[in-house]
Amino acid sequence: MRVTSRRVELRSDTFTLPTREMREAMVAAELGDDVYGEDPTVRELEGMAARVLGKEAGCFMPSGTMANLSAIMAHCPRGSAALVGMDSDIYRYEAGGASVCGGVVYRPILNRADGGFEPGDILAALPGDVDDPQFAVPKVLCLENPANHAGAKILPEARVRELAELARRHGIAVHLDGARIFNAAVSSGVPAQEIAACADSVQFCLSKGLGAPVGSVVVGRAAFVREVRRIRKMLGGGMRQSGVLAAAGIVALKNRDRLAHDHETARRLAEGLAATPGVEVVSSGMNMVFFRVPGMDHGRFIEEVGARGVAVAELGHERLRAVTHVGVGLDDVDYAVEAVRAVITGTT
Template sequence: MIELRSDTFTLPTGEMLRAMGEAPLGDDVYGEDPTTNRLEQLAATTLGKEAGCFMPSGTMANLASIMAHAPRGTKVLVGDESDIYIYEAGGASVCGGIVYEPVPTQPDGRLLLTDLAKGFPDDPDDPQFALPALICLENTHNRSGGSVLPTEYLREVRRFADERDVPIHLDGARVFNAAVAAGVPVADIARYADSVQFCLSKGLSAPIGSMVVGTQAFITQVRRIRKMLGGGMRQTGVVAAAGILAIENAGRLAEDHRNAERLASGLAKIPGIDVLPAETRTNIVMFRVTDERFTWQTFAQSAARHGLAVAELGHGRLRAVTHRGVSAQDVEEAIAVVERVLADPAGPAGAEAGAGDRA
């Protein structure tokens, strides 16, 4: 099976496995795991922040960050196409008593300043309204096809937030992809946010974990909330060792981007496929099946029977993600599968009948 549903479907490298087996360990709840401490310092330094905290998942990392920034009864401005709003189970409302206010997401992942401004009441002393306590951005933006937020835009949102004395949290699950695509150090992106979450277990290819970075005082709050949410763990150095190598080898994400461009280019040449958007910048390729014989469900099912797994992102959009577990040869085979499925004159029924001929 060529796994293009997710950029987390990778196994640790041999180097990672060796590092995990040899990592010095301690009790991370007490701050005594030396390998985790090293990872947290590396993450903070790399993103230009004071401190970092290792988290079991990106969802918990975002949740703890939002709860540390926003008091109960306030609201957080989030994109209506953001992972925080759609995929994280409403955690800030359930656990933190915080209101999500969805803001229209532009095709490139931006939240317009005019739309953000609508989240601020004309009279902040009016007790009828929940007051905004945080702005959340996402970079790269998943449901916008892995788009990278422009630096000038980040600068504008920073000025906007500062004028209103509201912090910014960056859901940077794939922020290293953004940095590689933009050709800048990741700290140049992180500087515009008060806090950043990034995943070790996506394109960076570690098996487990995410990081939160910010000021020392903020991370102290995050660590307390992590414990409350059940995220305090003991000998986390076993997985933190892989995270260190993941950050140190982040430059390899450029290969994933090249493979994504190759995939997008190949899919765009196939009748019945519409690649969205036309320009692929990072490791996510979004496309729609326009062949009227197929729904997105029957196409995905037919592709899976031929050994290709893709995911659906809503509104009929399909997503394919390149990562360390996907080679250039895999990309060529994936393109061949799509061609084979759509070329079958019998449509979905024929694709099912021919499933024994797998790529």
């Protein structure tokens, strides 16, 4: 029998809804006008984020897109270049903001299987002579950790260190798109501040697995964050009583260890899918499972499991992705596996 009223949202962890605790914090939050720097709750969140990631200061943002954009602009003067992953979210899904708003050239580098770059590929992208005006000179190297497109992989520590050193030798700052950095920390047992240590600036999202409704934070040195704040205002990201959002963010950040639960759920989902005939699990990690259903058109597959209340999405042109989060329990996962099996076998 088909249960159509049930809904298991596996498209992304951006769909997380705020918990009761977050909603209560939002109601109780002490507020002020953050455009004047007077919202105590925003300040608390920014300070907490900086401490947790081992940086001097933080700046609250309406989105991860603006967090990355502001950070790149603060690192890159007009006419310089940003080295980004060919498959990175920054390059593919953020509408080219650094070129539009910053006059910055994206210089995409091939992402290797581990989500990182070959040093040789970086070197090949550097101008032979930085004084030669025909070249846009790179001023930031953007890493994504964990790497979404590589199948939610944690970048190997040695790789990161090697790339960061290479960047520094060439006067290039390192920005870490750590949208899901706490998934990486919880999953690997490496403290987030160690993962962040390689980078001059880091952004992370409160609204993904952490479960807050809105927001990201950029952290880095104090002077850098002041520049980020200036750019944020120009882009229109200065908000008034944004403490209502920050309050939920504080709860999200405090409870970050609960991400372990999402990883467990994802593991169960990966096992269930792997055991389902007609499903090929490509990779899984943290709160994500990437898979294919070789016998079916992906569009049709998405539609049919959707009809059974299970929402998954294609990522890029070839893979399906299921993401677990606070809104997905173990029973939801079991239900989802059952729905996939039913769709593939054609059972109703």
